[in-house]
Amino acid sequence: MSNTYHVRLRKEQFTFCAAHFITFAGNICEPLHGHNYRVAAEIAGPLDENEYVVDFIAARDALIAITRTLDHRVILPTSHPTIHVTSADNEVTARFEDRRWVFPASDCVLLPVSNTTAELLAHHIGEQLLAALAEHGFRPTSLEVSVDECEGQEGVCRWDDLR
Template structure:
Protein backbone atom coordinates (compact mmCIF):
# COMPACT_ATOMS: atom_id res chain seq x y z
CA UNK A 1 0.00 0.00 0.00
CA UNK A 2 1.20 3.49 -0.80
CA UNK A 3 2.43 5.62 2.08
CA UNK A 4 -0.33 8.07 2.99
CA UNK A 5 2.10 10.44 4.59
CA UNK A 6 4.04 13.18 2.88
CA UNK A 7 6.43 14.49 5.48
CA UNK A 8 4.26 14.97 8.57
CA UNK A 9 0.96 15.16 6.67
CA UNK A 10 -1.66 12.58 5.68
CA UNK A 11 -4.35 13.45 3.14
CA UNK A 12 -7.99 12.56 2.67
CA UNK A 13 -11.11 13.98 1.07
CA UNK A 14 -14.67 13.59 2.29
CA UNK A 15 -17.80 13.93 0.19
CA UNK A 16 -21.24 14.02 1.81
CA UNK A 17 -23.64 15.99 -0.37
CA UNK A 18 -27.39 16.16 -0.89
CA UNK A 19 -26.79 14.57 -4.30
CA UNK A 20 -25.80 11.37 -2.46
CA UNK A 21 -29.26 10.64 -1.06
CA UNK A 22 -31.69 8.03 -2.27
CA UNK A 23 -35.02 6.58 -1.22
CA UNK A 24 -35.42 2.85 -1.51
CA UNK A 25 -37.34 -0.10 -0.14
CA UNK A 26 -35.85 -3.27 1.28
CA UNK A 27 -36.19 -5.93 3.92
CA UNK A 28 -33.50 -7.88 5.73
CA UNK A 29 -33.26 -11.00 7.79
CA UNK A 30 -32.01 -10.90 11.35
CA UNK A 31 -31.81 -13.10 14.45
CA UNK A 32 -31.01 -16.12 12.34
CA UNK A 33 -33.79 -16.37 9.79
CA UNK A 34 -36.42 -13.80 10.82
CA UNK A 35 -37.49 -11.64 7.87
CA UNK A 36 -38.60 -8.12 8.65
CA UNK A 37 -41.51 -6.45 6.81
CA UNK A 38 -40.93 -4.58 3.57
CA UNK A 39 -40.16 -0.93 4.34
CA UNK A 40 -38.15 2.01 3.04
CA UNK A 41 -35.51 4.52 4.05
CA UNK A 42 -34.23 7.88 2.93
CA UNK A 43 -30.57 6.91 2.72
CA UNK A 44 -27.60 9.30 2.81
CA UNK A 45 -24.17 8.32 1.54
CA UNK A 46 -20.81 9.86 2.39
CA UNK A 47 -17.32 8.78 1.43
CA UNK A 48 -13.81 9.47 2.62
CA UNK A 49 -10.84 8.66 0.40
CA UNK A 50 -7.28 8.56 1.74
CA UNK A 51 -4.23 8.65 -0.51
CA UNK A 52 -0.98 10.45 -1.07
CA UNK A 53 -1.35 13.62 -3.10
CA UNK A 54 -1.03 13.21 -6.85
CA UNK A 55 0.86 15.45 -9.27
CA UNK A 56 -1.95 18.02 -8.98
CA UNK A 57 -1.71 17.95 -5.17
CA UNK A 58 -5.04 16.34 -4.51
CA UNK A 59 -6.23 12.92 -3.35
CA UNK A 60 -8.99 12.61 -5.97
CA UNK A 61 -10.66 15.09 -8.26
CA UNK A 62 -13.67 16.31 -6.25
CA UNK A 63 -15.86 16.93 -9.31
CA UNK A 64 -15.17 13.63 -11.08
CA UNK A 65 -15.59 11.68 -7.83
CA UNK A 66 -18.78 13.59 -6.96
CA UNK A 67 -20.33 12.93 -10.36
CA UNK A 68 -19.37 9.25 -10.33
CA UNK A 69 -20.78 8.68 -6.84
CA UNK A 70 -23.97 10.60 -7.67
CA UNK A 71 -24.49 8.32 -10.68
CA UNK A 72 -24.14 5.21 -8.52
CA UNK A 73 -26.58 6.56 -5.95
CA UNK A 74 -29.12 7.49 -8.66
CA UNK A 75 -29.23 3.83 -9.73
CA UNK A 76 -30.63 2.98 -6.27
CA UNK A 77 -33.15 5.82 -5.98
CA UNK A 78 -36.82 4.85 -5.83
CA UNK A 79 -36.06 1.17 -6.24
CA UNK A 80 -36.60 -2.09 -4.42
CA UNK A 81 -33.19 -3.33 -3.24
CA UNK A 82 -32.91 -7.12 -3.34
CA UNK A 83 -30.06 -9.41 -2.25
CA UNK A 84 -29.09 -12.10 -4.76
CA UNK A 85 -26.67 -13.93 -2.46
CA UNK A 86 -28.89 -14.47 0.57
CA UNK A 87 -28.98 -17.94 2.07
CA UNK A 88 -32.78 -18.20 2.25
CA UNK A 89 -34.20 -15.32 0.18
CA UNK A 90 -34.77 -16.41 -3.42
CA UNK A 91 -34.80 -13.74 -6.14
CA UNK A 92 -35.85 -14.75 -9.67
CA UNK A 93 -36.56 -12.74 -12.79
CA UNK A 94 -39.52 -13.95 -14.83
CA UNK A 95 -42.17 -12.92 -17.32
CA UNK A 96 -45.50 -12.13 -15.69
CA UNK A 97 -48.99 -13.13 -16.84
CA UNK A 98 -49.36 -9.93 -18.88
CA UNK A 99 -45.97 -10.39 -20.55
CA UNK A 100 -44.09 -7.83 -18.48
CA UNK A 101 -40.82 -8.63 -16.76
CA UNK A 102 -41.04 -9.08 -13.03
CA UNK A 103 -38.98 -10.19 -10.07
CA UNK A 104 -40.39 -12.86 -7.78
CA UNK A 105 -38.95 -12.98 -4.28
CA UNK A 106 -39.62 -15.70 -1.73
CA UNK A 107 -38.60 -16.31 1.85
CA UNK A 108 -40.20 -19.26 3.60
CA UNK A 109 -43.95 -18.96 3.00
CA UNK A 110 -43.72 -15.26 2.06
CA UNK A 111 -43.81 -14.16 -1.58
CA UNK A 112 -43.46 -10.76 -3.26
CA UNK A 113 -43.72 -9.80 -6.93
CA UNK A 114 -42.19 -6.55 -8.19
CA UNK A 115 -41.94 -4.97 -11.65
CA UNK A 116 -38.39 -5.72 -12.82
CA UNK A 117 -37.70 -2.08 -13.73
CA UNK A 118 -38.37 -1.10 -10.09
CA UNK A 119 -35.75 -3.47 -8.69
CA UNK A 120 -32.00 -3.41 -8.20
CA UNK A 121 -30.60 -6.89 -7.73
CA UNK A 122 -27.47 -6.56 -5.61
CA UNK A 123 -24.79 -9.25 -5.26
CA UNK A 124 -24.95 -9.10 -1.44
CA UNK A 125 -26.16 -11.56 1.20
CA UNK A 126 -28.41 -8.98 2.91
CA UNK A 127 -29.37 -5.37 2.12
CA UNK A 128 -28.05 -3.99 5.39
CA UNK A 129 -26.51 -0.52 5.52
CA UNK A 130 -23.07 -2.13 5.92
CA UNK A 131 -23.43 -4.29 2.80
CA UNK A 132 -24.89 -1.38 0.82
CA UNK A 133 -21.83 0.65 1.85
CA UNK A 134 -19.55 -2.13 0.62
CA UNK A 135 -21.39 -2.44 -2.71
CA UNK A 136 -21.35 1.33 -3.26
CA UNK A 137 -17.63 1.45 -2.39
CA UNK A 138 -16.65 -1.40 -4.71
CA UNK A 139 -18.78 0.07 -7.50
CA UNK A 140 -17.15 3.48 -7.00
CA UNK A 141 -13.62 2.01 -7.04
CA UNK A 142 -14.42 0.11 -10.24
CA UNK A 143 -15.83 3.25 -11.90
CA UNK A 144 -12.81 5.33 -10.85
CA UNK A 145 -10.51 2.69 -12.35
CA UNK A 146 -12.49 2.67 -15.60
CA UNK A 147 -12.09 6.46 -15.75
CA UNK A 148 -8.31 6.17 -15.20
CA UNK A 149 -8.54 7.92 -11.82
CA UNK A 150 -6.02 6.86 -9.19
CA UNK A 151 -7.22 4.25 -6.70
CA UNK A 152 -7.24 5.65 -3.17
CA UNK A 153 -5.22 3.73 -0.59
CA UNK A 154 -8.36 3.55 1.59
CA UNK A 155 -11.99 4.29 0.84
CA UNK A 156 -14.56 4.52 3.63
CA UNK A 157 -18.23 4.57 2.68
CA UNK A 158 -21.01 5.42 5.11
CA UNK A 159 -24.68 4.68 4.50
CA UNK A 160 -27.04 6.42 6.92
CA UNK A 161 -30.42 4.75 6.76
CA UNK A 162 -32.26 6.64 9.47
CA UNK A 163 -30.85 9.91 10.82
CA UNK A 164 -27.85 8.53 12.66
CA UNK A 165 -28.09 4.78 12.03
CA UNK A 166 -24.97 4.44 9.93
CA UNK A 167 -23.36 1.40 8.35
CA UNK A 168 -19.74 1.80 7.33
CA UNK A 169 -17.34 -0.15 5.13
CA UNK A 170 -13.65 0.55 4.70
CA UNK A 171 -11.96 -0.81 1.58
CA UNK A 172 -8.21 -0.70 1.29
Protein backbone atom coordinates in the same frame (compact mmCIF):
# COMPACT_ATOMS: atom_id res chain seq x y z
CA MET B 1 7.53 13.38 9.19
CA SER B 2 5.10 12.52 6.40
CA ASN B 3 1.60 13.76 5.82
CA THR B 4 -1.40 11.75 4.78
CA TYR B 5 -4.34 13.22 2.93
CA HIS B 6 -7.96 12.36 2.37
CA VAL B 7 -11.11 14.02 1.13
CA ARG B 8 -14.66 13.60 2.41
CA LEU B 9 -17.68 13.78 0.20
CA ARG B 10 -21.05 14.22 1.89
CA LYS B 11 -23.62 15.97 -0.26
CA GLU B 12 -27.38 16.12 -0.56
CA GLN B 13 -27.07 14.65 -4.05
CA PHE B 14 -25.70 11.39 -2.58
CA THR B 15 -29.11 10.25 -1.43
CA PHE B 16 -31.51 7.61 -2.59
CA CYS B 17 -34.94 6.43 -1.49
CA ALA B 18 -35.40 2.70 -1.63
CA ALA B 19 -37.40 -0.17 -0.22
CA HIS B 20 -35.90 -3.32 1.24
CA PHE B 21 -36.27 -5.95 3.92
CA ILE B 22 -33.65 -7.91 5.79
CA THR B 23 -33.51 -11.05 7.87
CA PHE B 24 -32.04 -11.25 11.33
CA ALA B 25 -31.84 -13.58 14.31
CA GLY B 26 -31.88 -16.60 12.06
CA ASN B 27 -35.38 -16.73 10.64
CA ILE B 28 -37.00 -13.34 11.28
CA CYS B 29 -37.78 -11.35 8.14
CA GLU B 30 -38.75 -7.70 8.40
CA PRO B 31 -41.74 -6.32 6.51
CA LEU B 32 -40.98 -4.47 3.30
CA HIS B 33 -40.18 -0.85 4.19
CA GLY B 34 -38.17 2.08 2.89
CA HIS B 35 -35.47 4.54 3.86
CA ASN B 36 -34.13 7.84 2.66
CA TYR B 37 -30.50 6.72 2.52
CA ARG B 38 -27.59 9.17 2.63
CA VAL B 39 -24.14 8.19 1.37
CA ALA B 40 -20.76 9.64 2.28
CA ALA B 41 -17.25 8.69 1.23
CA GLU B 42 -13.76 9.36 2.51
CA ILE B 43 -11.04 8.82 -0.07
CA ALA B 44 -7.35 8.78 0.90
CA GLY B 45 -4.25 8.90 -1.21
CA PRO B 46 -1.12 10.88 -1.97
CA LEU B 47 -1.36 14.34 -3.48
CA ASP B 48 -1.04 14.31 -7.25
CA GLU B 49 0.64 16.81 -9.55
CA ASN B 50 -2.28 19.19 -8.92
CA GLU B 51 -1.83 18.86 -5.13
CA TYR B 52 -5.11 17.08 -4.52
CA VAL B 53 -6.03 13.53 -3.56
CA VAL B 54 -8.72 12.98 -6.17
CA ASP B 55 -10.70 15.11 -8.56
CA PHE B 56 -13.74 16.14 -6.50
CA ILE B 57 -15.87 16.42 -9.63
CA ALA B 58 -15.06 12.88 -10.83
CA ALA B 59 -15.72 11.41 -7.36
CA ARG B 60 -18.90 13.45 -6.94
CA ASP B 61 -20.26 12.48 -10.34
CA ALA B 62 -19.48 8.81 -9.69
CA LEU B 63 -21.36 8.82 -6.38
CA ILE B 64 -24.32 10.60 -7.94
CA ALA B 65 -24.46 8.02 -10.74
CA ILE B 66 -24.20 5.12 -8.27
CA THR B 67 -26.93 6.41 -5.97
CA ARG B 68 -29.23 7.12 -8.93
CA THR B 69 -29.17 3.43 -9.85
CA LEU B 70 -30.64 2.66 -6.41
CA ASP B 71 -33.12 5.53 -6.18
CA HIS B 72 -36.82 4.68 -6.05
CA ARG B 73 -36.21 0.97 -6.33
CA VAL B 74 -36.75 -2.18 -4.33
CA ILE B 75 -33.33 -3.50 -3.35
CA LEU B 76 -33.12 -7.30 -3.23
CA PRO B 77 -30.24 -9.64 -2.32
CA THR B 78 -29.24 -12.36 -4.77
CA SER B 79 -26.89 -14.21 -2.38
CA HIS B 80 -29.15 -14.60 0.64
CA PRO B 81 -29.34 -18.14 2.02
CA THR B 82 -33.12 -18.06 2.66
CA ILE B 83 -34.49 -15.20 0.54
CA HIS B 84 -34.77 -16.57 -2.96
CA VAL B 85 -34.95 -14.02 -5.77
CA THR B 86 -35.87 -14.94 -9.35
CA SER B 87 -36.53 -12.87 -12.43
CA ALA B 88 -38.76 -13.83 -15.36
CA ASP B 89 -41.22 -12.18 -17.73
CA ASN B 90 -40.41 -8.63 -16.58
CA GLU B 91 -41.16 -9.57 -12.96
CA VAL B 92 -38.99 -10.23 -9.96
CA THR B 93 -40.19 -12.64 -7.29
CA ALA B 94 -38.72 -12.80 -3.81
CA ARG B 95 -39.61 -15.65 -1.47
CA PHE B 96 -38.91 -16.19 2.20
CA GLU B 97 -40.49 -19.23 3.85
CA ASP B 98 -44.25 -18.84 3.19
CA ARG B 99 -44.01 -15.17 2.11
CA ARG B 100 -43.84 -14.05 -1.51
CA TRP B 101 -43.39 -10.63 -3.12
CA VAL B 102 -43.73 -9.89 -6.85
CA PHE B 103 -42.42 -6.63 -8.32
CA PRO B 104 -42.04 -5.19 -11.82
CA ALA B 105 -38.44 -5.88 -12.83
CA SER B 106 -37.91 -2.21 -13.70
CA ASP B 107 -38.65 -1.30 -10.06
CA CYS B 108 -35.93 -3.59 -8.66
CA VAL B 109 -32.20 -3.61 -8.19
CA LEU B 110 -30.76 -7.06 -7.61
CA LEU B 111 -27.52 -6.84 -5.66
CA PRO B 112 -24.93 -9.60 -5.22
CA VAL B 113 -25.16 -9.37 -1.42
CA SER B 114 -26.34 -11.76 1.27
CA ASN B 115 -28.57 -9.19 3.00
CA THR B 116 -29.53 -5.61 2.16
CA THR B 117 -28.12 -4.13 5.35
CA ALA B 118 -26.62 -0.63 5.43
CA GLU B 119 -23.18 -2.22 5.86
CA LEU B 120 -23.50 -4.33 2.72
CA LEU B 121 -25.01 -1.43 0.79
CA ALA B 122 -21.91 0.58 1.80
CA HIS B 123 -19.74 -2.27 0.50
CA HIS B 124 -21.61 -2.42 -2.81
CA ILE B 125 -21.46 1.36 -3.29
CA GLY B 126 -17.75 1.38 -2.38
CA GLU B 127 -16.94 -1.33 -4.93
CA GLN B 128 -18.80 0.66 -7.57
CA LEU B 129 -16.94 3.84 -6.55
CA LEU B 130 -13.54 2.09 -6.71
CA ALA B 131 -14.34 0.90 -10.24
CA ALA B 132 -15.45 4.39 -11.32
CA LEU B 133 -12.31 6.00 -9.86
CA ALA B 134 -10.13 3.41 -11.60
CA GLU B 135 -11.67 4.46 -14.92
CA HIS B 136 -10.22 7.92 -14.19
CA GLY B 137 -6.83 6.38 -13.44
CA PHE B 138 -7.10 6.84 -9.69
CA ARG B 139 -6.61 4.15 -7.07
CA PRO B 140 -6.90 5.43 -3.48
CA THR B 141 -4.79 4.11 -0.64
CA SER B 142 -7.95 3.69 1.41
CA LEU B 143 -11.67 4.23 1.06
CA GLU B 144 -14.48 4.48 3.56
CA VAL B 145 -18.13 4.55 2.52
CA SER B 146 -21.03 5.06 4.90
CA VAL B 147 -24.74 4.58 4.29
CA ASP B 148 -27.02 6.34 6.75
CA GLU B 149 -30.48 4.81 6.72
CA CYS B 150 -32.09 6.84 9.48
CA GLU B 151 -30.48 10.05 10.78
CA GLY B 152 -27.48 8.80 12.67
CA GLN B 153 -27.74 5.06 11.93
CA GLU B 154 -24.90 4.34 9.54
CA GLY B 155 -23.42 1.21 8.08
CA VAL B 156 -19.76 1.68 7.17
CA CYS B 157 -17.34 -0.29 5.01
CA ARG B 158 -13.63 0.54 4.89
CA TRP B 159 -10.93 -0.64 2.49
CA ASP B 160 -7.35 -0.20 3.72
CA ASP B 161 -4.02 -0.65 1.94
CA LEU B 162 -5.52 -0.55 -1.54
CA ARG B 163 -2.26 0.25 -3.34
